[in-house]
Amino acid sequence: MRTINTSVITENVARLCQEANFNLGHDVMEAFKKAQEEEISLTGKGILQDLIVNAEIACEEQAPMCQDTGYAVIFLELGQDVRIEGGDLYEAINEGVRKGYTEGYLRKSIVGHPLERKNTGDNTPAVIHTKIVPGDKLRIIVAPKGGGSENMSAIKMLRPADGVEGVKKFVIDTVKAAGPNPCPPIVVGVGIGGTFEKAAMLAKEALLRELGEKSKYPDIAKLEEELLSEINKLGIGPQGLGGKTTALGVHIEIYAAHIASLPVAVNLNCHAARHKEVTL
Amino acid sequence: MTQIRLTTPLNDDVVEKLRIGQRVLISGKIYTGRDAAHKRLVDLIDQGKELPFDPKGQIIYYVGPTPAKPGKVIGSCGPTTSYRMDPYAPKLYALGLKATIGKGRRSPEVIKAMKQYKGVYLAAIGGAAALIARCIKDAKVIAYPELGPEAIHELVVEDLPVIVVNDTLGGDLYDEGIKIYGVK
Numbered sequence: 001m002r003t004i005n006t007s008v009i010t011e012n013v014a015r016l017c018q019e020a021n022f023n024l025g026h027d028v029m030e031a032f033k034k035a036q037e038e039e040i041s042l043t044g045k046g047i048l049q050d051l052i053v054n055a056e057i058a059c060e061e062q063a064p065m066c067q068d069t070g071y072a073v074i075f076l077e078l079g080q081d082v083r084i085e086g087g088d089l090y091e092a093i094n095e096g097v098r099k100g101y102t103e104g105y106l107r108k109s110i111v112g113h114p115l116e117r118k119n120t121g122d123n124t125p126a127v128i129h130t131k132i133v134p135g136d137k138l139r140i141i142v143a144p145k146g147g148g149s150e151n152m153s154a155i156k157m158l159r160p161a162d163g164v165e166g167v168k169k170f171v172i173d174t175v176k177a178a179g180p181n182p183c184p185p186i187v188v189g190v191g192i193g194g195t196f197e198k199a200a201m202l203a204k205e206a207l208l209r210e211l212g213e214k215s216k217y218p219d220i221a222k223l224e225e226e227l228l229s230e231i232n233k234l235g236i237g238p239q240g241l242g243g244k245t246t247a248l249g250v251h252i253e254i255y256a257a258h259i260a261s262l263p264v265a266v267n268l269n270c271h272a273a274r275h276k277e278v279t280l
Numbered sequence: 281m282t283q284i285r286l287t288t289p290l291n292d293d294v295v296e297k298l299r300i301g302q303r304v305l306i307s308g309k310i311y312t313g314r315d316a317a318h319k320r321l322v323d324l325i326d327q328g329k330e331l332p333f334d335p336k337g338q339i340i341y342y343v344g345p346t347p348a349k350p351g352k353v354i355g356s357c358g359p360t361t362s363y364r365m366d367p368y369a370p371k372l373y374a375l376g377l378k379a380t381i382g383k384g385r386r387s388p389e390v391i392k393a394m395k396q397y398k399g400v401y402l403a404a405i406g407g408a409a410a411l412i413a414r415c416i417k418d419a420k421v422i423a424y425p426e427l428g429p430e431a432i433h434e435l436v437v438e439d440l441p442v443i444v445v446n447d448t449l450g451g452d453l454y455d456e457g458i459k460i461y462g463v464k
Contacts, residue, residue, distance in 0.1 A: 040461070041461055047405055050408050051405070051407060054405075054408040054410050058356070058409075063356055064346050064409060065407065065409060066358055066407045066409045067344060067345050067346050067355065067356045067358050068344070069346060105347045105355055106346055106347075107347070109429065119429075148360065179384070180383060180384045181361045183406035234462055235457060235463065236457070236458060236462075237457055239405055240383075241443060241454070242457020242458065271407060272407055
């Protein structure tokens, strides 16, 4: 049995919180450049150019690319042959968030009670999702999620009879209703199947996929392509000011469903699609 | 593309000439404010009390910046989504506020208030927060420091780039964009 100390986890979470906010992913940068070449709206082209420059400044200055440095959403894949020592695993993660957000001069955007709304002052607690997997490693993914795009997300319990057309309509309607709010060009995470909460988790996990990476299921990969094409015909464009680049990618994850159910969740992400990871 | 330069405070003549789609560079003093600060401002208006700053001729930028690193004026500071301030905005335009800066659509009530009181809505680029920070030359908290990122700051900006989304005629660039670029 391998042992990992909580202090190592804290240090890594603190580092990843900052890296995810400072350094745009290479996949996203490539997508910006490709979109900028293809965009027909001059305003849209200019916006994409500004986003490229912004990412370069953020990386160079190690400054947050966006002022909304997000809710710290953390995915753990914990090998079943790993023993955590040195204290409470979740407390170690929250300590990492506290340290990363404070030392990195990141914005603290979390209120401790959703109705009283008093800021906790250190961006904790994190939202932590844990999966137990085979092996003796611990994979940690930190995905800071901004409020602007999260607020435009939606879930719907469709009827099985609604089928693939129903799914497409719901995804497109969600993107249309969001319009300029989630900072297009967006990344669209879709979860189909499972239960109410499973669909939402799938949609969130879909956002972690590298841009351009297709679903392993051929029919779903085709649906991703169709949806991306349909979304980019809406005309919403960069920042919603018109153009053909409304989304950079549509990622769909699926799961088994009940004979009575067809849950669909759409989790929207802004263009930055921030996430960074480590395997210990 | 031509760019219009504006210096605050703004008057009706300048604001009435702005049209949707125009790119504008703003210089001078502007004020920040988002959800919690707006609630407090409107509570003060409703109670007939004085505001921490006079909105007449001014601009409010919907932003909650990141903390400034040592030696920096401000942290990253791109716009936040504006619709959350829609319930409060008409009262501020009625008091002479000339513009708000944010991102995303405004409600019909806000668009109506802008026509009535001669105000505009300007979009900054959401997410371009490190780039926008370079236009900010000075920043100080003037009210509600206890709100942290939601405190009201007075900023001194130089050539802050924005795009006119709603003008005094009721135009809406988000609608226009979809009309022009949407595939029928």
